[in-house]
Amino acid sequence: MTDLMTQLGPLAVGSRLKRMSDAYMKAGTLFYEKAGVDFETRSFTLFYLLTQQSPLSVMECAEKLGISHPAVIALARDLETKGLIQSEKSDADARKRWLSISEKGRQAMPNLQKLWSVMEEASAQLIQSRRHNLLIALEEMENGLAEQDLFDRFQQVYKKKLIEEVEIIDYAPQYQGDFARLNYAWIEKFFKIEDPDRKALDAPEEHILDPGGYIFLARADGQIVGAAALINEGDGHYELAKMAVDEAYQGRQIGKKLCLYAIEQARNIGARELFLGSNTKLVPAIQLYKSVGFYQVENRNSPYARANIRMAIDL
Amino acid sequence: MTDLMTQLGPLAVGSRLKRMSDAYMKAGTLFYEKAGVDFETRSFTLFYLLTQQSPLSVMECAEKLGISHPAVIALARDLETKGLIQSEKSDADARKRWLSISEKGRQAMPNLQKLWSVMEEASAQLIQSRRHNLLIALEEMENGLAEQDLFDRFQQVYKKKLIEEVEIIDYAPQYQGDFARLNYAWIEKFFKIEDPDRKALDAPEEHILDPGGYIFLARADGQIVGAAALINEGDGHYELAKMAVDEAYQGRQIGKKLCLYAIEQARNIGARELFLGSNTKLVPAIQLYKSVGFYQVENRNSPYARANIRMAIDL
DNA sequence: AATTATTACGTAATCATTTACCTAATTATT
């Protein structure tokens, strides 16, 4: 049992915390019982709060204790039947009920205080005799979680993992279908398929690779989810084209990865110029190109009707 | 809220642990949900256990996870309706049911594992970036509690506190009733009141103090719960007598405290000899006298019929 | 072989909370 929990480490912290908490609650209850005091551990925080500050409304107690207001109502009911606290309707606000320590509660305090000081001492002894102090660790964790809650942290790491997981691979014939699918998708979404598109996508080997170009693909979860091509325009001029990312995988910086990979490849093959043609409608794409170092240059005539902006990058 | 909890320190550890545990559980559930996985945080440990070891019986799971077997049944039911695990009656033992990972569960594992590794990493990051490591603190606490559970620790400290709390005070006239009451009680319980008893108890000033003796009382919880007297036998000889402890307060080392106090007093006043008369029937009393340094000497004639043993101590 | 004790596990009852919802009172807005 402990083996498993220890082995699970940070994954099972929740369960271990709960078990430790249960142990505390149970020991407290047992101790009150043994000492002949009719008092429940779970009522402790509310009762203690009211000894420090009376009166308080139900909602105020709930907020200060970090529990729901029905929980306060239940605890208050319990403490009230035991006579340790009392409650009365507020004069100023008929919705409100003021909870406060009763006379009997005040009389019970010295006795309870004695028990509390015992539990406090025993607990402190246990905690402080360790190298890592649970109390301080708890407080540090609470602070950490106040900065960013656990769910956010999960998501952040998740996103990072997803991004890291994407792999850029070189073209191979079996990927022609993916290459075509991904590009047809975005072109059809925003524009119209043009003749040069069809040629490049349906027969990439003939129209891109054989003339000295390159195609790269992004793989995630075992699927091809992104693509880009370097098209040889001769004389050391290359065009970055056919950039596409599966819609379901957008936001994972796949486009950026493809871009950077293509730029590096262009450098490796000693390209003199790398440019691209795009459309100002594609704001996020333009943004991406800028982020990796492309800048706008004068637009020249392009084989694509949709191209209204030309960008280049220094190699 | 945090203020109060922090202020309460070791007293509110239970509640704080619970809150932290809830935060973990909630974040986990949310994360699974967001990732589109139909899996509950609370089922995690059981599912994980079964991925490590299959098949296991219900009881084995309960024991390994440190939860009740009905809890395992509920979790297993949940996991089974989701198809992640399966169960079958044991052939060898018709009472037993074997739980094991199903094919679907095995297929779901890579996906789950991915999520787990994210949670693990995020959690580990949070924990390890603190000076006091919650995980290690938890483990140290678990070890500490395995040695001695919390309730025992409470009781131990409580007992120590109770013992410390007892106060030895000098006689004053208003305590005559207590002095008499405590002594009449034990004498009547084990023997018969004799004449010298009545004299000493009913008129201690005349029969003990005025002749140069002393009376000490033990006070706890604002009540007189024990008594002892030094009786001046003349010539530097003193008798330790009229030792009595309220039955309800026995076990708090009150007798020992009274004895030690009386011995010290005897030394202070330069007594030459300190002795006492008792009865071998009073085993715990004899034990006590021995523990503080009394040893048996030859029994001499005593004014008390019940005295069948005489003890003395070196001053 | 018969009886007793133990084990495995299922169900029911219980407990402590939380969420969801409701009502009534108060405050803000038009």
Add this chain to the structure above:
DNA sequence: AATAATTAGGTAAATGATTACGTAATAATT
């Protein structure tokens, strides 16, 4: 002044676990 929004706090239902108990199977003992 009328209407809408917010707040206080109550109840009911749901959740998730535990304890208590029942039943049947198995093991141990006489």
